[in-house]
Amino acid sequence: MDRKERHRHEQKNSSDSDDNYVPYVPVKQRKLQKLQKLGRVIQIQDENRKLPGSSENSGNEEDWDPLAPLAKSRPDVSLLDQHNDLIKLAEAQQESKLEKQLKEEEEILASVARERALMGVAELAKGIQYEHPIKTGWHPPHWVLEKGKSYHQRTRRKMMILVEGEELPPPLTRFIDMKFPPTIIRALRKRDIIIPTPIQAQGLPTVLSGRDMIGIAFTGSGKTLVFALPIIMFCLEQEVKMPFIRDEGPYGLIICPSRELAKQTHEVIQYFCTELLESGFPELRVCLAIGGEPVTNAMSVIHRGVHIAVATPGRLMDLLDKKKMHLDTCRYLCMDEADRMIDLGFEEDVRTIFSFFKGQRQTLLFSATMPKKIQNFARSALVKPITVNVGRAGAASMEVIQEVEYVKQEARMVYLLSCLQKTPPPVLIFAEKKQDVDAIHEYLLLKGVEAVAIHGGKDQEERTRGVKAFKNHEKDVLVATDVASKGLDFPDIKHVINYDMPEDIENYVHRIGRTGRSGKTGVATTFINKTCQESVLLDLKHLLLEAKQKVPPFLDALQSESEKYLDLGDERGCSFCGGLGHRITDCPKLEAMQHKQASNIGRKDYLAFGTSDY
Structure with a gap:
């Protein structure tokens, strides 16, 4: 083909391509056409309307809104029709915002998800996974089982119990149906405990059946008995079959985040063990291993053969590392205030403690505040767990x-x-800082008020003496930091005063939970001012609304951008910390955690200081 023919052929091809040419349609115009096709935007016949890509809009195509034409005057359409069209468009736009918010929250949750399971190192290395729960010799009464699942479900609804899991044991509304010996029933009546609370009605059959459990209930609902009574019965069964020998045990282990809570739990278990011993049952030995007390006290019990150990993570780690105690025969593990333990930095200690177990264990986790994030994380250590929830996790x-x-x-x-005049004593006053606790204590003593103070800076003997004097009504007022807010039982407290608002709404729930226990009514007064964080105040506002409490005007006036997204999906509020006044996208606790992790990157560990308990 010569040059002339080639040129003629190229001209022919170019003319063909011109015939098939499709003009370019701008992106915004294509989006508008797509919306019109879906029926979300009504076609507006306006000859003067200019589409994107024209000379007027060519410079700001990105700012052009396909929904903007509806906002213009439309004389050919009635005002009512225009109003309905605008409502439909607003709903469609709002729906897209909600979808975007949910997607963003899912991404944040995925980014903060903990990759390491709450399991022992040996189990993770060997890939050990237990598929079936531990079997026990306890079974519900036959007449209860014969009533059917629908009857049990009605009982749960009546007691406002929410349960998740497989093969759920039935709730039992009498202690005698749980097959406790008469001595235990009499010991409960001595403490004016006649009928089970909702968490006890469902929790005790669950634990007695050998199932792993996550127990969530408001403060003062009797969670301690849910894990204390079954462990006593299991240890009694083991002692009757084959008595414990020297240096054997423990069979059951209870871990508490604070010394005061561990001491209180030890006293509850020791009370029932003493009652059984006086009724002719074998002796059950219980040891208390907490910081601030001589280790010889715990070792004297361990050497004789210990059935139950109540400990704080720091002292327990010390005993296990020095091989003064082992968990070879331990088959029962309970973590009280489990979420607080993980938040306080004991997560690595707990994972290390799990590594000392030599076989499968029954694991129980209890708390009044346990966000979904902690529940999902904790399930990695449980086998077919049952979650028993009485009320919302974190509710007051x-x-x-x-x-x-x-x-x-x-x-x-x-x-x-003047606040102390609201109610008769005893009164509990909380403050965030140790210096404030000492200042309040000194001021009250100068004013002639019988007061005592405890905080982490005082030695254990002084703390124990102060709590004992307050419980025995020798002192009218106890001033404390949050060491007294986790699980401590002061049944007669009339009034709790928060000298300052805690930085975490979960601490607030635990603080005010020291009053209004066992069905009694209490008062909680909280001081707030401009120094308080707005995010915590928003959480407090929504907590008051949830509990149908009076919201003061200065608190009610607070508004946040994320309030319209507080009830998205099944999860209310923040799925990270449980606060009701914000979503995970605005969580200050998550932001503080990420900042702390970022500040620790690349830092060398020059000092071998571990996390100590309170």
Whole structure:
């Protein structure tokens, strides 16, 4: 083909391509056409309307809104029709925002998900996974099982119990149906415990059946008995079959985040063991291993053969590392206030403790505040767990009258005296800082108030003596930091005063839970001012609304951008910390955790200091 023919052929091809040419349609116009096709946007016949890509819109195509034409005047359409069209468009736009918010929250949750399971190192290395729960010799009464699942479900609804899991044991509304010996029944009646609370009605059959369990219930609902009574019965069964010999045990282990809570749990278990011993049953030995007390106290019990050990993570790790105690025969593990333990930095200690177990164990986790994130994380250590939930996790007790007052920073100390006049003693005062606790204690003593103070800076003997004097009504007021807020049982407290608002709404729930226990009504007064974080105040506002409490005007006036997204899906509020006043996208606790992790990157560990208990 010569040059002339080639040129003629190229001209022919170019003319063909011109005939098939499709003009370019801008992106915004294509989006509009797509919306019109889906029926979301009504076609507007307006000859003067300019589409994107014209000379007027060519410079700002990105700012053009396909829904904007509906906002213009439309004389050919009635105002009512225009109003309905705008409502439909607003709903469609809002739906897309909600979808975007949910997607963003899922991405955040996935990014903060813990990759390492809450299991022992040996189990992870060998890939050991237990598929079936531990079997026990306990079974529900036959007449209860014969009533059927629908009857059990009605009982749960009546007691407001939410249960998740497979092969659920039936709830039992009498202690005698749980097959406890008469001695235990009499010991419960001595403490005015006649019928089980909701968490006990479902939790005790679950634990007695050998199932792993996550127990969530508001403060003062009797969670301690749910794990204390079964462990006593299991240890009694083991002792009757084959008595424990020297240096053997423990069979059951209970871990608490604070020394005071561990001491209280030890006293509860020791009470029932003493009652059984006086009725002719074998002796059950219980040891208390906490920091601040001589280790010889625990070792004297361990050497004789221990059935139950109650410990804080720091002292327990010390005993296990030095091989003064072993968990070869331990088959029962309970973590009280489990979420607090993980938040306080004991996660690695707990994982290490799991490595000392030589076989399968029954694991129980209890708390009043356990966000979904902690529940999902904890399930990695459980075998076919049953979650028993009485009320929302992190909800305040309905028996507590919550009063929030605006008090200036410099006027709090003086106003404290007038607050003490609200109710008769005993009264519990909480403060965030140790210095504030000492200052309040000194001020009350100068004013002639019988007060005692405890915090992490005092030695264990002084702390024990202070709590004992307050419980025995020798002192009218106890001033404390959050060491006294986790699980401690003060049944007669009439009034809790928060000298300052805690930085975490979960701590607030635990604090006010020291009153209004066992069906009694209590009062909680909280001082707030401009120094409080807005995110915590928003959580407090929504907590008051949930509990149908009076919200003061200065708190009600607070508004946040994320309030319209607080009830997305099944999860209310924040799925990371459980706060009701924000979503995970605005969680200050998550932000603080990420900042802490970022600050620790690349830092060398020059000092071998471990995390100590309170």
